[in-house]
Amino acid sequence: MTSILISSDNPSMGKAIARQVGEALGYDLVGDALLSEVVGTTGISKRDFEKALGLEGPPPRPGRGMGAGLVALQAALTERLLGDNLVVDGLGAHLHVRGVSHILTIRILADFRSRAHHLAVDRKISPRAARRLLERRERQIQQWSLSVFGVDETNPSTYDMVINLGNIDEERAVKTIADTAGDRKFVSMTYSMKCLENLALADRVRARLVADFPGVEVGAEDGVVKLLLAKRWFGWQRTVETLRETVGKVPGVDGVEIHTAPLTKREGEADMTGS
Amino acid sequence: MTIITISRGSYSRGKEVAEKTAERLGYECFSRDVLLEASEHFHIPEIKLVRAIHDAPTLLNRFTLNRKSYIAYIQSALTNHVKKDNVVYHGLAGHVLLKGIDHVLKVRIIADINDRVAQEVKREGGTGEEALRRLVSDDQERRKWTQSLYGVDPWDPALYDLVIHIHRFSADDAVEMICAAVGKERFKATPVSGQRMADLALACGVKAAIVDAFPDCAVACEYGNIVIYTRKDDRHTHKLEQRVKSLSSELEGINTLEVHGGVVPPDGVV
Numbered sequence: 001m002t003s004i005l006i007s008s009d010n011p012s013m014g015k016a017i018a019r020q021v022g023e024a025l026g027y028d029l030v031g032d033a034l035l036s037e038v039v040g041t042t043g044i045s046k047r048d049f050e051k052a053l054g055l056e057g058p059p060p061r062p063g064r065g066m067g068a069g070l071v072a073l074q075a076a077l078t079e080r081l082l083g084d085n086l087v088v089d090g091l092g093a094h095l096h097v098r099g100v101s102h103i104l105t106i107r108i109l110a111d112f113r114s115r116a117h118h119l120a121v122d123r124k125i126s127p128r129a130a131r132r133l134l135e136r137r138e139r140q141i142q143q144w145s146l147s148v149f150g151v152d153e154t155n156p157s158t159y160d161m162v163i164n165l166g167n168i169d170e171e172r173a174v175k176t177i178a179d180t181a182g183d184r185k186f187v188s189m190t191y192s193m194k195c196l197e198n199l200a201l202a203d204r205v206r207a208r209l210v211a212d213f214p215g216v217e218v219g220a221e222d223g224v225v226k227l228l229l230a231k232r233w234f235g236w237q238r239t240v241e242t243l244r245e246t247v248g249k250v251p252g253v254d255g256v257e258i259h260t261a262p263l264t265k266r267e268g269e270a271d272m273t274g275s
Numbered sequence: 276m277t278i279i280t281i282s283r284g285s286y287s288r289g290k291e292v293a294e295k296t297a298e299r300l301g302y303e304c305f306s307r308d309v310l311l312e313a314s315e316h317f318h319i320p321e322i323k324l325v326r327a328i329h330d331a332p333t334l335l336n337r338f339t340l341n342r343k344s345y346i347a348y349i350q351s352a353l354t355n356h357v358k359k360d361n362v363v364y365h366g367l368a369g370h371v372l373l374k375g376i377d378h379v380l381k382v383r384i385i386a387d388i389n390d391r392v393a394q395e396v397k398r399e400g401g402t403g404e405e406a407l408r409r410l411v412s413d414d415q416e417r418r419k420w421t422q423s424l425y426g427v428d429p430w431d432p433a434l435y436d437l438v439i440h441i442h443r444f445s446a447d448d449a450v451e452m453i454c455a456a457v458g459k460e461r462f463k464a465t466p467v468s469g470q471r472m473a474d475l476a477l478a479c480g481v482k483a484a485i486v487d488a489f490p491d492c493a494v495a496c497e498y499g500n501i502v503i504y505t506r507k508d509d510r511h512t513h514k515l516e517q518r519v520k521s522l523s524s525e526l527e528g529i530n531t532l533e534v535h536g537g538v539v540p541p542d543g544v545v
Contacts, residue, residue: 101443112433156430157385161452162438167380172459176452185443 002102002186003027003086004177005093007153009138010110013165017108018089020174025181030080031089038076044069053092068210070148075207078200084188094158095149100196102188104181107159108173111166194222201225201252208250213243223254230260277302277462278357278379278472279453280369282429285413286394288446289384292439293365295450300457305356306366313345313352317483324349344486346424350545351483354476360464367417370434371425376475377468380457383435384449387442470498473528477501478545480526489515493540499530504540512536 004021008014015031022029039046052070074096080086081097094105112134120130138154145153156162161180163173180186188196201220205227209216217228225247229239240258247256279296283289290306297304314321327345350372357364357373364373370381388410395406421429432438437456439449456462464472478496481503485492492505492515501522505515516534523529 107432107438109433154432156383156432156438157387157440159438160440160443162383162432162435164433164436164438166433167377167436167461168456169459169461172456172461176455179455180444180448180452183448 001084001188002104002181003081003084003088004104004106004181005088005097006106006108006177007090007092007094007159008108008110010108010115011090013110014108015089017170017173017177018087020170021177021181022087024174024178025085025087027085027087028083029089030077030086031091034076034080035073035091038069038073042069042072049073053090067214071203071206071210075200075203078196078203081196082193082200092149095145095151095153097196097199098151100192100199102186102192103196104161104177104186105159106177107156107162109162109164109166111164114166197252198222201250204252205247205250208246209243212246216243223252224257225250225253225255226257226259228259277457277464278360278373278376279363279457280373280379280381281363281365281453282368282370282381282383282435283365284385284391284417285410286391287384287386288441288449289365291446292382292384292441292449292453293363295446296453297363299450299454300361300363302361302363304363304365306364309349309353309356309364309366312356313348316352317348319345319348343490344483347479347483347486347545351476351479354472354479358472358476360469360472368421368425368429370429371421371427373475376472378462378464378472380437380453380462381435382449382453383429383432383438385438385440387440390442474498475545477526477528481522481529482545484522484525485515485518488518493544495541495544499528501529501532503532503534504538504544505534505536506539 004018004027006014006018006021008017018031019029021027035046035049039049049069070092073091077088077091077093078097081088081093081103094107097103112131116127116130116134119125119133120127123130123133125133142152142154145151151158161176163176165173168176198220201223202218202225205220205225206216206218209218209227213229215230219226219228227243227247243258244256247253279293279302281289281293281296283292293306294304296302310321310324313319313324324345327342327349353364353366353369353372356362360378370379370383373379388407391410392403392406395410396403399406399409418429421427427434437452439452441449444452474496477499478494478501481496481501482492482494485494485503489505489511492503495502495504503515503519505512512534515536519532519534522532
């Protein structure tokens with residue numbers, strides 16, 4: 001019982017590998033269908049989601065509207081991951097779901113030269129210009145992933161394994177991933193499931209709050225939700241009551257703790273005296 | 276018939292992975308031996324070679340003749356060693372020194388920084404902070420070295436066929452994955468890739484023989500036919516031609532030797 005997150009610098013190649021891994025293991029594939037569901041519920045276009053996930057065009061700066069879309073997608077994703085035995089194709093899952101030991105994260109790299117060649121042919125530009133374009137895009141993706149998720153997507157340490165399809169063929173890559181997923185260390189355990197449940201709960205709460213309280217940081221542990229607000233503002237007491245009431249209605253929430261921190265402080269340095 | 280290069284940082288357990296892989300496949304495993312061979316063959320103290328490939332060059336000595344020569348010697352020793360195939364090399368820069376050879380499986384082993392710090396503290400003592408500083412500095416030295424000499428970032432995963440993060444995976448898991456990957460036809464030596472390896476070894480041998488006197492020349496080899504490129508003028512080219520005449524008798528496998536003066540060397544030459 002495990003789940004596999006597959007991402008790639010070439011989304012169509014990542015999709016093909018994810019589909020084949022799913023078929024090999026008999027796992028459900030989570031990808032486009034989930035995105036379509038979230039598109040339906042949020043009203044944000046699929047194209048905007050693809051842009052926000054760095055799949056099309058230069059990755060945008062995270063704005064409030066798109067932030068809400070991403071939060072909704074993450075909530076839907078972690079909810080689905082609680083089901084186990086899934087292969088997730090992209091969706092930024094590898095950047096969001098971290099520290100869950102039964103989830104295997106794989107990065108698939110397409111051959112750089114062949115990508116540059118295809119880009120040069122598609123856009124009718126020189127191979128050198130195509131290479132520069134790809135390199136620039138990689139830098140943008142790196143900045144975007146760091147600013148939105150605090151994780152460098154281009155750093156191999158982000159993944160359990162990186163497979164370069166320049167020399168390793170798809171069939172071997174699929175077999176390697178499928179064999180690895182069968183390893184006992186990727187079997188879900190009570191603790192790893194608890195970590196995932198905590199993340200899913202935090203995501204549910206974040207999705208509920210993002211429209212009215214976009215700046216609130218959310219964490220969860222054993223049903224207790226911890227909210228971290230950047231600062232106290234006018235009407236604080238009423239805000240606290242509203243937050244308690246709103247969060248208390250989210251399924252799975254047993255308690256709410258609200259903490260504050262000055263804007264310059266980070267989460268670990270927060271004033272944890274509570275309110 | 277395959278060559279496996281394993282790139283690793285300190286305390287990444289890459290050495291253990293290399294040794295176990297070699298044992299499992301019945302391959303030869305080597306690293307420092309290349310330096311010893313280069314040291315013996317070219318009569319250079321091993322410590323000078325170690326410094327040339329370990330310490331990142333400063334701005335002043337980045338292009339010094341000695342460093343260029345030492346690296347040419349090491350590359351010559353390495354290509355000469357691996358051309359017999361069925362080897363696992365886990366020394367520095369195998370993935371760049373053996374660039375362009377199809378039957379080389381390039382693997383990078385990375386480890387969790389906290390695990391590495393714990394290992395460093397256990398071995399060298401001191402605090403975790405000091406250990407972290409030492410590891411970061413060592414990583415940066417290695418990174419700068421590869422960047423300055425070859426213009427590539429060794430941390431770029433695109434340089435490798437497989438990057439394995441030793442954290443949740445054990446060294447044995449990594450061995451398993453490498454052995455499975457190497458079993459594919461793609462990494463078996465073919466007559467063409469074998470010839471390319473022999474040509475690379477020969478080109479590196481020629482470069483090592485002339486680098487002291489002609490540090491700016493570049494060497495290409497195809498089917499034993501050597502072409503030496505130099506950007507310098509006619510007088511320089513003439514001197515080079517004189518030196519080159521004696522090479523056929525010094526190195527085995529050379530069919531023809533040509534010198535092209537005033538030419539910008541193409542990509543892929545050594």
